[in-house]
Structure formats: C-alpha cells, structure tokens
Amino acid sequence: MKRIYLHPLPVRIWHWIHAACIVLLVLSGIQIRYADHIHFMSLKDAVNFHNIIGIIVSIDFLLWFGYYVFTGKIKTYFPTAEEILHGAIRQIRYYGYGIFKGEPNPFHPTPDNKFNPLQKGAYMTIMLVLLPLQIVTGIILLDVEKWSYIVDFLGGIKVVDAIHVLLFFFFASFIIAHFYLATLGHTPLAHFKAMITGWEEEPEEHH
Amino acid sequence: MRWGLLKILVVLCLGLALCAFEVGTVWAVSNEDCLECHGDPDFSTELPNGKVRSLYVNPDRFKASVHGVNEVSCTDCHADLSELDYDKDVPHKVPAAPVSCGDCHDEEQSAYESSVHASFRKQGKKTAPYCFNCHDYHYTKHLEALTVEERADKFCLKCHDPMKIHAWLPEKKLHFKHVGCSVCHAPETGGEVALRLYDVAKGEFLSGEKLLKVLKVDYDNFAKHFDKDGDGKFSADELSQLVKVLRKNKIHAVVRGEFVVKYDPSLHAIVKDKAVKDCDACHSANSSFMQKVYLVVSKKDGTAAKYPVDNKALSSIYVSDFYAINANRVPWLDIIGVLIVLGGVAFAGGHGTLRLLTIPLRRKDK
Numbered sequence: 248m249k250r251i252y253l254h255p256l257p258v259r260i261w262h263w264i265h266a267a268c269i270v271l272l273v274l275s276g277i278q279i280r281y282a283d284h285i286h287f288m289s290l291k292d293a294v295n296f297h298n299i300i301g302i303i304v305s306i307d308f309l310l311w312f313g314y315y316v317f318t319g320k321i322k323t324y325f326p327t328a329e330e331i332l333h334g335a336i337r338q339i340r341y342y343g344y345g346i347f348k349g350e351p352n353p354f355h356p357t358p359d360n361k362f363n364p365l366q367k368g369a370y371m372t373i374m375l376v377l378l379p380l381q382i383v384t385g386i387i388l389l390d391v392e393k394w395s396y397i398v399d400f401l402g403g404i405k406v407v408d409a410i411h412v413l414l415f416f417f418f419a420s421f422i423i424a425h426f427y428l429a430t431l432g433h434t435p436l437a438h439f440k441a442m443i444t445g446w447e448e449e450p451e452e453h454h
Numbered sequence: 455m456r457w458g459l460l461k462i463l464v465v466l467c468l469g470l471a472l473c474a475f476e477v478g479t480v481w482a483v484s485n486e487d488c489l490e491c492h493g494d495p496d497f498s499t500e501l502p503n504g505k506v507r508s509l510y511v512n513p514d515r516f517k518a519s520v521h522g523v524n525e526v527s528c529t530d531c532h533a534d535l536s537e538l539d540y541d542k543d544v545p546h547k548v549p550a551a552p553v554s555c556g557d558c559h560d561e562e563q564s565a566y567e568s569s570v571h572a573s574f575r576k577q578g579k580k581t582a583p584y585c586f587n588c589h590d591y592h593y594t595k596h597l598e599a600l601t602v603e604e605r606a607d608k609f610c611l612k613c614h615d616p617m618k619i620h621a622w623l624p625e626k627k628l629h630f631k632h633v634g635c636s637v638c639h640a641p642e643t644g645g646e647v648a649l650r651l652y653d654v655a656k657g658e659f660l661s662g663e664k665l666l667k668v669l670k671v672d673y674d675n676f677a678k679h680f681d682k683d684g685d686g687k688f689s690a691d692e693l694s695q696l697v698k699v700l701r702k703n704k705i706h707a708v709v710r711g712e713f714v715v716k717y718d719p720s721l722h723a724i725v726k727d728k729a730v731k732d733c734d735a736c737h738s739a740n741s742s743f744m745q746k747v748y749l750v751v752s753k754k755d756g757t758a759a760k761y762p763v764d765n766k767a768l769s770s771i772y773v774s775d776f777y778a779i780n781a782n783r784v785p786w787l788d789i790i791g792v793l794i795v796l797g798g799v800a801f802a803g804g805h806g807t808l809r810l811l812t813i814p815l816r817r818k819d820k
Contacts, residue, residue, distance in 0.1 A: 282780040283738050290733045290780065294624050347808055349816035392627035399654040403708045403774030409787055416791035420798030427802030 248433075253361050253447040261311045262442055268304035272297060273419045280412065298389055305382045312374075323360065324374065326367040334364035346431070356447065373421070377414055384411040483538055488528045489513050515593045523755070531555075555585045561719035570726040583613065596756030601650065601659055602634045602712045610635045622731065632776070633713045636721045637743070638730040643723075645715040646746035649693075649763055651700070652710040652775060660700075660707055662751040662759065668703045676751065677761040688749055688763040690770030697772065711768070711776025713743050737780050744768060744781055 254262070278285050278293040288296070315321040326334070337353045342365070346352075354363035362370060387394045387407050398404055432438040433450050441447040491497055492511045501507055516522045521531075529536045531553045538545040556563025566572050566585070574582035588609045597605060610616070616630050623629055637645055651660040666672060671679045680692045688696075693709055700707045713736055715721050736743055747763040767773055768782040776782070 279779055280783065282734075283740070290737055291622075291624060294779070298624075342805075347812035347815060390627075391625065392631065398775075399652075399657070399708070402654075403710070403776075405771055405774045405777045405784065408777050409771065409784065412787050413790065413794075416794040419791075420795045423795070423798040423802050427806060430806075 249449040249451055251356065251358065251447050251449055252445055253356055253358060254442055254445045256445065257314070259442060259445060261307065264307050265304060268300050268307065269418055270422060271300045272304065273415065273422065275300065276415045301385045301389070305386065308378060308382060323362060324367055324371040326364050330364035330367065335368065338363050338365045351450070355449065377417065381411065381414045381418070384414070483529050483536055485528050487538060511592050519593045520596055521594060562722050565720045565722035569722060569724040571724055581613070598717065598758035599752035599756050602714060603631055606630065606635055632711065633736070634715060636715045636724065637713045639724050640715055640721040641725065641728070641730045643715040643718050643721045645713060645743045646748060647743055647768065648712045648714045648748055648750045649709050649773065649776070650712070650750050651707040653705060653707050655706045660705065662753055665751060668700065668705060673751065673753070673759045676759070686762060688761060688767060690767040690772050693763070693767055693770070694772040708775040709773045711773060736778050739781050741781055
C-alpha cells in the first residue's frame with residue numbers, strides 16, 4: 248500500500264467548509280421553497296440563515312479560487328486532449344464495468360494530478376461554472392433591487408430564481424452522488440479518511 | 455303730464471322691487487367668483503407669524519382633479535362661504551371653517567377615525583395627518599393607475615421613511631417596491647395581486663394608452679382580444695401571448711406583480727402596532743392575496759381598467775417578474791428538480807447495488 252499526501256490542509260479545510268455550507272444551503276433552501284409544507288423553521292429565519300451561509304460559502308469560494316489561480320493549481324482541473332479522447336472512456340469503462348470485476352483503477356493520482364479525467368470534467372464544470380453561477384444568482388437574489396438592471400435584462404425575478412433553483416436541485420443531487428462516489432476507494436472509507444488526514448492510500452500495482 | 459308721472463311711478467316701483475329682491479336673495483357663489491381672487495398666482499396672505507401663505511388655486515389643476523371632474527363647487531366643501539360681501543375687504547369670513555370631507559366621504563371618515571393617524575391627532579400631535587395632508591387640498595386625483603411605488607411616494611413617504619422603521623423585514627427595498635404599505639398597515643381591507651406590464655428596455659411601466667395604441671384595441675376589447683378560451687380571465691398562455699405580441703411590436707415587457715389592497719374606504723384605518731408581520735400572509739399559496747389577480751391597465755385620468763387573471767397564472771414562468779417565495783412556485787421546476795435528485799439517488803443506488811451483487815465475482819478473481 249502506497250501513501251500519497253493528496254489533500255494539503257488548506258484544501259481539506261476548504262472542502263469541509265464547502266461541504267457543510269452546501270448541505271446547510273440545500274436544507275434551508277428546501278425550507279424556503281416549500282415553506283407551506285415544511286415547518287422546521289420560519290420562512291424569515293430560513294431566509295436569513297440561507298443568506299448568511301451563502302455569503303460564507305461565496306467568500307470561501309473566492310479565497311479558494313484566488314489561491315488556485317495564483318498558485319497555478321487550477322490546472323489540476325483542466326483535462327488534456329488525451330484525457331478527453333481516451334482517458335474519459337477508459338474511466339467510464341472502469342466505473343461501468345471493470346470496478347465490478349475488481350480490475351485496478353486505470354488512474355493513479357499524484358499530488359499534482361489528483362483527478363481522473365471524469366473528475367476533472369465534473370469538478371471543472373462544478374467549480375468554475377455551476378458554483379459561480381449559483382453564487383452570482385444567489386447574490387442577485389440577496390438584494391434584488393440593487394441588481395434590478397440584471398434581473399430586468401434576464402427577463403424577471405422568476406428567471407433568476409429558476410436558475411438558482413435548478414442549480415439547487417443539481418447540488419442536492421451532487422451531494423448524494425459525491426457521497427456515494429467517495430465510497431469507491433480501495434475500501435469504502437478510504438477516500439473519507441484521506442479528506443480528513445490528507446493521506447490517500449493507493450494499492451500497489453501488481454503486474 | 456299724467457302719463458309722465460305714471461312712467462316715473464312705474465320706474466320707481468320696479469326699482470324698489472328690484473332692491474327688495476336683491477336684499478332678500480343670496481346669489482349662489484360660483485367657482486368663477488372664487489377664482490376671481492384665488493385664481494391669481496400671486497394671491498396670498500400674511501400670517502400672524504410673518505410668513506406668507508399662498509391662497510392660489512390653480513384652476514386647470516382643480517378642473518383635472520377628481521372634484522373638478524365631478525363638478526364639485528368650491529362652496530360644496532367650503533360650505534361656510536356661501537355668501538360673498540363685496541363691500542368688505544375680504545368678501546367672506548376669515549378664516550374659513552375647516553372642510554369636512556366626511557360629509558360626503560362618511561365611510562372613509564369613520565375608517566380614518568379608527569386609524570393610528572386619527573388617534574395621534576386626538577392626542578394633539580399636530581404632525582398626524584388629516585385627509586388633505588395625504589390627498590392634497592384642491593388637486594385630489596384618482597389613484598388606481600399608480601403603482602405601489604408611486605402611491606407610496608405620493609402618500610406615506612411624505613412623512614415616513616420605511617427603510618428606518620422595518621428592521622425586522624428582509625429585502626426591504628424589494629418589499630416596498632412590490633407590496634403596498636396598506637397591505638400590512640390596513641390588514642382588515644383585504645387585497646389582491648395587481649399585474650402590470652413593465653417595459654424592461656425603457657425601465658418604466660407601460661401606460662395603458664401606449665399599450666392599447668400598439669395593440670390597436672380599446673379598453674373594452676383589450677381582454678376579449680386575448681381571451682381565446684372565452685372564460686373572461688387571462689390565463690398564463692394568454693398573458694404570454696400578450697407579451698409575445700408586444701415583443702413583435704418591439705416592446706420588451708415583462709409581467710410584474712404587486713400586492714395591493716382593494717380600493718375600499720376601510721383602507722383608511724391605518725394601523726401601526728397591529729400591522730401584519732407574518733410572512734405567511736403573502737408567502738403562501740393559500741394567501742388570500744393570491745386568490746384575486748388582475749391585470750391593471752392605466753387610464754389617462756388616473757383610473758385604471760382591471761382585467762381578471764386566472765390565479766394559476768401566477769405560478770407560470772410567463773409572470774416572470776413576480777415571485778413571492780413559496781407562494782407561486784413554478785410547478786415544472788419542481789418536477790425537473792425531483793428528477794435531478796432522483797437521478798443522483800438512482801445512480802448511487804444502482805451502482806451500489808451492482809457493487810454488492812458483484813462481490814462474489816471479485817472474490818473469485820482474488
């Protein structure tokens with residue numbers, strides 16, 4: 248068993264702040280959208296809570312983004328042409344077939360290249376497109392009047408809300424899928440441990 | 455000679471009769487009589503404290519007012535000034551008695567008497583408003599055509615700064631733009647949702663005049679023009695059709711909603727401490743406000759035509775600039791959302807189940 252220091256401390260802190268915030272945002276989001284049916288907390292409290300958590304995660308995201316751009320680590324998220332053309336298919340074949348037969352994972356993470364091609368595609372879309380879009384629509388909804396010219400341009404508050412809500416459903420779904428995919432380490436808890444200690448255990452290859 | 459005497463007698467008698475008639479009869483004071491002086495822009499008086507107070511009434515603005523349009527005369531309200539004596543410097547008594555609006559507007563008056571405004575006035579607070587402080591003295595206009603913001607500007611915001619006194623309320627500016635003050639401060643009146651077309655390119659509400667000119671219809675035929683199913687109400691599709699037709703005519707309008715109270719005398723019973731602070735009053739599909747919905751088309755005279763709208767249309771994406779969280783969710787967004795979440799569950803559950811079922815396979819390989 249090989250041990251690799253895959254997740255440095257700041258990354259782990261970011262990950263868990265993001266995780267906690269996104270879970271809380273989804274839960275309070277459910278309360279806000281379905282206040283007629285769910286009475287865990289008042290609409291007003293849910294909105295205020297949702298706003299505070301939203302601001303925390305937005306600042307947290309900006310710090311993360313700045314750090315990743317500044318250090319060049321953002322490249323970790325960009326798949327190469329080879330990865331798009333072949334790596335992704337290799338990885339799909341592994342998750343859809345090989346994994347059930349006990350084949351080894353064709354991808355071996357290193358501290359500089361820790362995502363497989365599918366992870367790169369997914370996380371790049373999430374961290375650089377969907378999460379920013381969710382933050383932007385969230386900031387607009389935080390003070391609709393201030394951003395009324397953008398709201399008008401987009402065609403009304405319901406359009407902005409629809410984008411925010413669809414992404415909210417996506418993130419709710421993502422939490423479930425992400426949690427499940429995290430059990431695909433060499434043991435079901437391996438990836439969870441790695442995201443706490445930073446050290447990922449990688450089975451040695453036997454050729 | 456006799457004839458001459460007779461002539462003189464006849465003239466004298468007629469003169470006496472005329473004099474008697476003049477003394478015994480009070481000439482009705484016409485608006486023109488009043489405006490002879492009060493129609494002069496410089497007509498003013500000096501108050502005991504030295505300040506100059508204008509006594510001018512703009513004839514044109516008065517004629518355009520609700521009272522002017524309805525041919526209410528000056529002395530209908532200033533009933534104590536029904537006689538003019540031109541021998542005096544001021545031909546009527548000064549100061550004139552306060553006007554009693556309640557003589558005609560009795561329901562409004564009795565609602566006002568139970569308001570926080572009246573109670574402060576009774577306590578001697580001189581800043582507490584009476585009718586004319588909000589409605590103006592001589593230029594009272596119809597209000598139906600005004601938007602929530604315009605109405606607030608003309609009335610409540612003259613004295614109140616809502617940003618300072620609603621610490622508990624989230625999204626203050628948004629609420630003040632879409633919820634009339636009296637919705638929460640005259641809770642007994644009951645209300646409705648007023649939909650209006652907002653020109654996003656121009657940044658202003660589309661006037662009824664312009665709307666109908668573009669559509670080449672009049673107020674009577676406007677609703678019928680779009681009411682394809684003939685149910686007498688605008689449905690979501692019919693509203694979207696309206697927006698599309700406007701777009702073809704290069705007007706980029708969205709349907710914007712406002713919570714307003716009914717035009718009822720009871721809205722004068724403004725409350726302070728008993729004002730609605732319950733979000734559910736509006737933010738619920740069961741809200742009484744969400745049950746009655748109208749498309750409001752302004753008229754030049756300050757009134758407005760109100761066309762009924764099917765309240766299900768509020769949940770349509772086409773009513774795109776009105777969303778009271780939770781109350782008028784777009785249903786298909788929820789359906790898509792459930793499918794997205796179920797997709798995540800199905801993926802995790804399906805893949806996980808296959809992993810469990812294939813455990814023997816991996817053991818055999820080892």
